[in-house]
Amino acid sequence: MRRPDWTIDGRDWPNRVASRFVPAGGIVWHVQVMGEGPAALLLHGTGAATHSWAGLMPLLARRFTVIAPDLPGHGFTGMPPGEGLSLPAMAAGVAALAAALGHAPRIAVGHSAGAAVLARMAIDGAIAPEVLVALNGALVPIRNGPGELPWFSGLARLMATLPVVPWVLSWQAADRATVERLLRGTGSTIPPENVTFYTRLLRRPGHVAAALGMMAAWDLAALARDLPRLAVPLVLVVGTNDRTVPPEEAERVRALVPSARIVALPGLGHLAHEERPDLVAAAIEEAALAPAGP
Template identity: 80%
Template sequence: MTRRPDWVHDGRDWPNRIASQFVPAGGIVWHVQVMGEGPAVLLLHGTGAATHSWARLLPLLARSFTVIAPDLPGHGFTESPSEDGFTLPGMAARVAALLDALGHRPGFTVGHSAGAAVLARMALDGLLVPRSIVSLNGALVPIRNGPGDVPWFSGLARFMVTLPVVPWVLSWQAADRATVERLLAGTGSTIPPEQVALYTRLLRKPSHVAAALAMMAAWDLRTLAGDLPRLAVPLILVVGSNDRTVPPGDAERVRALVPAARIVSLPGLGHLAHEERPDLAAALIEEAALAPADR
């Protein structure tokens, strides 16, 4: 088992491979996919995923937009940053550096789960001023009685990150595809078998697992939640009613902090709603991107 995903082998049949490029920015080399023409749209995946999460959505959006979708630091085929690069502000700054290197300033942004938190941090820190943020089951506030709300959790995650054997053990467990299938089923989503295979491929790589652990160890959603009332960018909260990762009710907690936020429910879909129904996700994103600026 190799530690990092290898583009020649592990990326041999990567979804939308023709759109892939490798770009140095922010002290690391990124794997990023750029596809289509028109207004720029930035897609940021969540913890433990990579660009494969947009496999079927990206081509739909590319019919009308220039779509920019990177693997976040340490995830997929993007290099791992220094320790501060896994914090929420650190990751936001590095995504901004990537956009500078690409010469793009996307007017529209879409973030899944933790990706939505990165976009909110970028907007709050003045690193990006999009016309809107579409949050797909976004992890924007600490989950009550969950990792972001339990003080010892981040300490436990930090401890696990310091033990080199932990990512190897977890990736070894992922060698059993049934283990990954159970993990994904726990999100409340049913995704195509080819997507399950790609998650399995990545989770078998210790560096990918280590990056997910590092994010969980370094992130501070309490500070983000405290800053959300200052968010001046229109926020659209797309919520899968069957999400078992981020409680659907958390959207109301976010709207209490950002009263102008709009909630859109996707009945019967789970945390990976955009992988279950990319057509619905594309329609929502296109509606948000093409809406009048003063809506």
């Protein structure tokens, strides 16, 4: 299944000079490393890639060694075999990558599903950062959302196993206006160049197949049951206009992790870090200085 091609799709990739390809955990990862100082690990969400950190990485690199991989099957990272898109498998894969790079993250930052990967890693003892920052984190099944409906996981698995589905979805993404509508539906207005990179990725059936496979394989209910065991200080950065993970979900997470601190970003949506990387960088730096406490 056709995947993004670094020589074609990555020809003008954001922060391209920071890119490298690293074998770890049975696949080859595309990862960007930038800056100096304590390590900060950044994980994007479902269907995205390192381009989503384009504006944020240089800001954090003034203080940290920033490490941002494409998740398995996403962007320019290889597709894992078997059950490699499940949450525990992705957590183990990222841990293998961090070990291969020789970095133990002091700060862990995850957007949406990326926050769930980091939480799983921390709970399992794969990382022990001083703080975990969830940017509009998808840490629990959304109340009254599709993840709580019995048919959803089965439907997602069916879509992921039908070879024609990724091709159809990528064909629809050939229309930039379709991608623009999809992104506006998150509650965010992002720079036009970011829309271009999303469009480029979504035109590749292999990238779409990874996003579908990830949704089919994940079990956030299991993560929610384990969240009370999270020993790492948790900061929930929430865009008040998020239409993907409703802002009130942060309170449900704090009910499970009472020490969690909520930081609201008024007027920003699910892709807040792409809308206002300056505000998100400031929130992350503040969390790094004072990670503990509600």
